[in-house]
Amino acid sequence: MTPRSTSASQDAVSGARELMLELLMAGLKAVNGRLAVRSALANTPMQQPVWVCAIGKAAEAMVLGASDVIGDRLDAGLVVTKLGHAEVPALEGRGIRVRIGGHPVPNNGSLEAGQDLLTTLRTLPADAKLLFLISGGASSLVEAPVQGIGLPELQRVNTWLLGSGLPISAMNLVRKSLSLIKGGGLLRQLEGRSLRALAISDVPGDLPEVIGSGLLTPEPDLAQRVGQLDLPDWLAAWVDRGIRERGSCQPEMIAVEIVANLSQAKLAIAAAARHRGLPVRLHEDRFKGDAATLGRDLAKALLASERGLHIWGGEPTVQLPSSPGRGGRNQHLALAAAIELAGHAGHFLLSAGSDGTDGPTEDAGALVDADTLDRAEMTGLSAQAALSRADAGTLLEASGDLVRTGPTGTNVMDIVLGLKT
Numbered sequence: 001m002t003p004r005s006t007s008a009s010q011d012a013v014s015g016a017r018e019l020m021l022e023l024l025m026a027g028l029k030a031v032n033g034r035l036a037v038r039s040a041l042a043n044t045p046m047q048q049p050v051w052v053c054a055i056g057k058a059a060e061a062m063v064l065g066a067s068d069v070i071g072d073r074l075d076a077g078l079v080v081t082k083l084g085h086a087e088v089p090a091l092e093g094r095g096i097r098v099r100i101g102g103h104p105v106p107n108n109g110s111l112e113a114g115q116d117l118l119t120t121l122r123t124l125p126a127d128a129k130l131l132f133l134i135s136g137g138a139s140s141l142v143e144a145p146v147q148g149i150g151l152p153e154l155q156r157v158n159t160w161l162l163g164s165g166l167p168i169s170a171m172n173l174v175r176k177s178l179s180l181i182k183g184g185g186l187l188r189q190l191e192g193r194s195l196r197a198l199a200i201s202d203v204p205g206d207l208p209e210v211i212g213s214g215l216l217t218p219e220p221d222l223a224q225r226v227g228q229l230d231l232p233d234w235l236a237a238w239v240d241r242g243i244r245e246r247g248s249c250q251p252e253m254i255a256v257e258i259v260a261n262l263s264q265a266k267l268a269i270a271a272a273a274r275h276r277g278l279p280v281r282l283h284e285d286r287f288k289g290d291a292a293t294l295g296r297d298l299a300k301a302l303l304a305s306e307r308g309l310h311i312w313g314g315e316p317t318v319q320l321p322s323s324p325g326r327g328g329r330n331q332h333l334a335l336a337a338a339i340e341l342a343g344h345a346g347h348f349l350l351s352a353g354s355d356g357t358d359g360p361t362e363d364a365g366a367l368v369d370a371d372t373l374d375r376a377e378m379t380g381l382s383a384q385a386a387l388s389r390a391d392a393g394t395l396l397e398a399s400g401d402l403v404r405t406g407p408t409g410t411n412v413m414d415i416v417l418g419l420k421t
Contacts, residue, residue, distance in 0.1 A: 009345075012421065017367055019276070020350045020417050021403070023269050023309070028354060030268030031260035031410045033058035033200055037065030037133060040198055040259045046070060048129050052077035052096070053117065055142050056135030056212060057103070057355045058200050060086040061409030063133060067094055075128075078120060080113040080142045082357075085407045101141030104360060105158045111151060114144035114181060121189040130195045134256070136202030136355060136411035138212030139172060144180045146245035149238065154178070157235060162359075163320030166229075167288060168203055172213040173226040174235070178242040183209075184218030185246060187254065197254060201261040202355075202411045204286050204315065208256035216254045262286065262313045262412040265354060269311050269417070279308030286413070287314035291329045292387055295336030295351070302347055302418035303340065310418035318390060325391025328359025330414055331366050334401070335392040338368035339383050345370045346421040352403055355411035364405045365414070366396045375399040 029035075050070050054063040059081040067074055077096040079086060082103045091098050099113035124130070145154055157178065161171045176183030195216075203210040209217040219225070223243045231239065263284075270282045287294055294316050302310055316329045327335075330351040337349045352358070352365030373383050376399040386395040396402050 013369065016348050016419055016421055017369070020348055020367060020419055023272050023417060024350060024352060024415060025405075026272035027265035027269040027415060028405070028408045028410055031200065031265045031354070031412050033061030033135060033260065033409045034065035034068070036200065036259040036410075037062045037198055038068045040257060041066060041069040046073070046129060046131065046196065049073050049075040050129045050131050051075050051124060052131040052133065054078075054133035055080040055138040055215070056200070057082050057085055057137035057357070057407070057411045058135035058409055059133065060091065062135060062198070062200070063091070063096060066131060066133065078117060080117070080138070082137060082141060099142075103137050103140045104162055106140045106143050106151065106154045108151060110141055110143045111145075113142040117142060118144055118181070118189060124193070126192055128193055130190065130193055132195065132197040132216060133199075134197065134212045134215060135200040136211065138215065139175050139182070142181070145178055146180055146242045148241060148245070149178050153238065157238070160232070160235065163318075163324070165290070165317045165319035167317065168315060169207075169210050170229055172210055173219075173222065173229065174231070174239060175213045176219055176222055177226050177239040177246070179213065180246055181215055182213035183222055183246075184214060184216065186215045187218065187252060195254060197256045198259045199256050200411055201258050202413050204288065206258045206261050208258075211256075216256060218252065260410060260412060262354075262415070265412050265415060266311050266313050269415070273309045273311075279306065281305065281308060281310045283310065283312045287312055287316065287416075289316060291316035291318045291333040292336040295333035296340050298333075298416060298418060299337035299340035299347075299349060302349060302420055303344055305420055307420050312416040312418070313413055315413045320390050321388070325386070325389045326361060326393035327390060327396075328353065328357075328361050328363070328365070328393070330358040331361075331363065331392040331396055331402070332387065332390065333416070334366035334368045335383055335387055335396060338372040338401075341368065341370050342373045343370055348419040350403065350417040351414065352405070353414055354408060356405040356408040361393055362404065363393065363402045365403050366392070366401045367403050368396070368401050372396075372399045372401055
C-alpha cells in the first residue's frame, strides 16, 4: 500500500467516525430537555405563579425550558441533579434552589434533597400551582427512606442492584419498597394542590411508574410484584420491612406527560443520516439483555448488512464481578462489538448513554472500529480480559475510542449506531 492510499484510508476512517458523532448529537438535540419542556408549556401554558421542581440528570435543562415560557410567573423552585449537571449560581439567580444528589448510588446529598423536598412541600400554600419535571437519575438523586433504612443500607442496595443484571423496572421496584416518596409516595404531600408533571423517558415503554421510580405514580400492587423477584435474603428482609413501613398509597392517578423519548432521538438521527445521503435501517424494537451479548449480536448484524447506517436503542445490563474495573454498559457493549468487527474495514459501531454518562464514569460510551483491538494490543491490553473484568473503559481509553459529550440536557436510554461504508 502506498503512503497516498494509506492517507486516504485514514481520512475515510476519520470522516466516518466524525459523521457518527455528528449524527449522535443530532439525535440528542432533538430530545433536549429545555426544548422539550418549552414546547410542551408553550402549547398549553400555565397562567398563574408556579413553583417548579425538577429532578434528574436533565433537571437543569428542563427547568430552563420552563423558565423560558413561564418567565416572571415562576415563583420559586428546586432542582435536584447530579454533580456537574447544573450551573448552580445561574439557577439560584433565577430563584431556584439547587441540591446535588448522588448518582448512580445515593449519598448524603440525596437524603438532604429528599428532606428539602418534603419540607418545602409542607410549607407551600394550599393553592400553589406545582410543576414537576422528572428525568432519569431521579431514583438515586433524591430519597427519603423508610424508618430503619439509612444511607449505608441504601448504598449497599443500590450497589447490588447496579451489578445484578436486573432490568430497570425490577430495580425500581426494590427502590420503591424502601422509599417514602417513590412509588407514588410523594402524592401524600400534594393533596388538594394543582399539579402538572412532565417527564423525559429513560425507560422501556415510557412508563411513568418506572421513570425516577414513580415519584408521582402509585404502585398499588408493589408488594406482590417485588415479592416475585429473586433477591438475596438480606435484601428480601429489608424489602419486607419497607413494604410494611411505607404502607399503601391511594391509587390516585396523576397524568404525567412524556415530552421526550428514545423514539424521537432515533427518528432525528435517521432524518439527519438520510439528509447526508446514507441508507438507513431504523430498528424500532428496543434492545435489552446482557451488554456483551448485544454487542456481539449487533456487530454481526452490521457485518451481514448492506452499506448504510443502523440505528438501535434500549438499555442493556451488565452483571458485574466482585471487583469491577472502569467502564459502563455502553463501553462494555462497544468492546464486545469491537471483537467481532476486528479486521473488517469500513465497519463502525457507536454506543452511548444519551445523558452523557455511562455507569460511574464521565464518558458517554465508545466508538469502535475494525482497528480498535489492534490499537489496544499495542499497549498490551487484552479485549477478552477487559470484558471479563468489566474493565472496558481502560482498554477503550488506550485505543482512543472513548466518547465524551459532557452533560447533554436529556436522558432517553442508550443509543447504538452502526455504520457500514
